Amino acid sequence: MPTDTISAIKLSLAWVPLATPISDAKVFTGRQKPLTRVAMLFAEIETADGHTGLGFSYSKRAGGPGMYAHAREVADSLIGENPADIGRLWNKLVWAGASVGRSGLSTQAIAAIDIALWDLKAKRAGLPLGRLLGAWRDGVPSYNTSGGFLSSPLPEVLDNVEASIASGIGGIKIKVGHPDPKVDLTRLEAVANQIDGRVALMVDANQQWDRPTALRMCRAMEQYGLVWIEEPLDAYDIEGHAALAAAIDTPIASGEMLVSAAEHFAMIDARAVDFIQPDAARVGGITQFQRVTARAEQAGLMMAPHFAMEIHVHVSAAYPLGTWVEHFDWLDPLFNERQILEGGKMMLSTRPGLGVTLSDQARAWTEASCRIDAKGCTDHTHG
Template identity: 55%
Template sequence: MSQTATPPAAAAAAAAPTAPASTGDRIRSITLSHVVLPLPNPVSDAKVLTGRQKPLTETVMLFVELTTEQGLEGMGFSYSKRAGGKAQYAHLKEVMDVAIGQDPSDIAKIYESLMWAGASVGRSGVATQAVAALDVALYDLKARRAGLPLAKLLGAHRDSCRVYNTSGGFLQASVEEIKEKATASLEAGIGGIKVKVGQPDWREDLRRVTALREHLGDGPFMVDANQQWDRARARRMCRELERFDLVWIEEPLDAWDHVGHADLSRTFDTPIATGEMLTSVDEHMGLVDAGYRGIVQPDAPRIGGITPFLRFATLAAHHRLDLAPHYAMEIHLHLAATYPTEPWVEHFEWLDPLFEERIEIHDGHIFVPDRPGLGFTLTDEMRSLTVDTATFGA
């Protein structure tokens, strides 16, 4: 049987590396918005009672809205509490030009280019939190272009996650006020209740926890010390709290005390939870490397966006760690739905004035929206709360 020889030129062309695939689209313009959202009432956790911080009165938001040459749009956000909002906004303004003209599908490439553009101030902290807003917007755009909720684009394991409320459990509220708010949350379909502890008088912590456990019966119940115990006090308190059948004890130690958290997680039956204050994958991996066996609580806006969140989530799943992302349920519901084991999502209603849509909650679960992308559009109130904007590109 005769065969036709391949011409040398054609063979060379076939062997040559092909150009990278492209959507044919480019980022045309990006608008940043610096938004100050007042809270209805100031709230205090243990950091206030120990004199380390002032009561929280507002959340400062950094929004990114981007448009491509093909007319596609994406929206993302980051946030700060008490300090850092102006710094996030200023940092992103300095490096944003790098993103203009890039293919919006090259999310990891864009993320790295912005991190290196601002690397002189480090690749954690304010730098990552600023870039996070753009990273989230790029994922929102990608899912909108596909016509899918973000969770479905990433590959969901479930359509809903367990949900618990935190906003009703702060320390400035009396036990009776917390009971009333807990009842309202449960009646609204929320499954678990978290309250703050870590006061200078540990006996008062136990009094409040006892009262709330009696009020909740055997329902899911968590406590959060907001990093206010040293190692000795943390061990004593974890021992005292074992009898309350808690879902977890959160941040008993300084957020950077990886060894201390790892020790507690291997010592007590009640799970330990931490991670919300960490601002890079490397900081989170410090917990894993120390032998931590508790619940990890990465925060996508703090860790640097969805790109690094997914990197760490893959590693956390490999180590069989449970997940309970911190705050920003509008983003974290999608990410939690992609985790192999069912996580908890934290419910805060504080950001509701900024978004037109509401998330479905019932029977102790919070449900992934069926709308494309994150599934949220910005309100006129968000525009009225904007104190500064900057636009890049056409």
């Protein structure tokens, strides 16, 4: 039987504007400016037999153009390759750009291509990606984050809580880490009262506490029965996370800012978290995400992937232990399809692959694109 081969790869850089600038603790502590848009890197793969795959990666601040440029440089190494050989192709891509490292921006760039290969593989099998990966469940408990940013006044946050619960969400996460701890505790008390046990509750400090503050704040929050306290410390303070996890009853979650499987291994092996939070787009795609989840399962950890629900509902459905998926509607305009919430869960799509296709709006927001095939790379201009 003839082997199908990759005939072309289209890469696109698009920008998703946010309706309202948002701020978490990193803004209130002066480390970042409010977020106004998200950079998206799309990879669309075509094969000689007419199969296609779609993948994406992203950056919430600097880095989008760099990811696009790196992917553009290395993608030609896949032309003529068998798209089914995903592990080998990931290795080929990462070594094509290894002089700038095998983590961080370089692997976030190839994540879009890796995810497109998995989407293609699942489509060829006629299966949703979660089923291809070996789903354990039809739906994954889902929580909302986008309604609880520190930049939102408390009355607005409370309105968002009601809207999220009405939509079928299973949990609410609010941002904490404000320089004034009284602000955090006041907002948490109000949200907890508003929820009144109807759904789960989590908080996220976005790495803005030092060790003494984290211990003090986590202890003050124990009374609320939180599912987890997220990123109480710097993402790379593994020792601090481990000590904190051992000192309090509330589970600790972290991992979204780690940009390689190896960094996640270090956190897992140190028992630094109860919930590991990998992001497929940041660790290098689904190929590397599966390495993380294999280690996490072995350690008996729960999982709650970060952002990108269109990808993470599939990998979460295929994780054997307890897991949540984060609901963000920011990327909705990019796709023709929507994720479905029912009874507190995000349901696994019945459509093949990721189950999403790019919308006309995604094309309209595209700033740069190129098509790479056996003849070379053709750049396209966008007005």
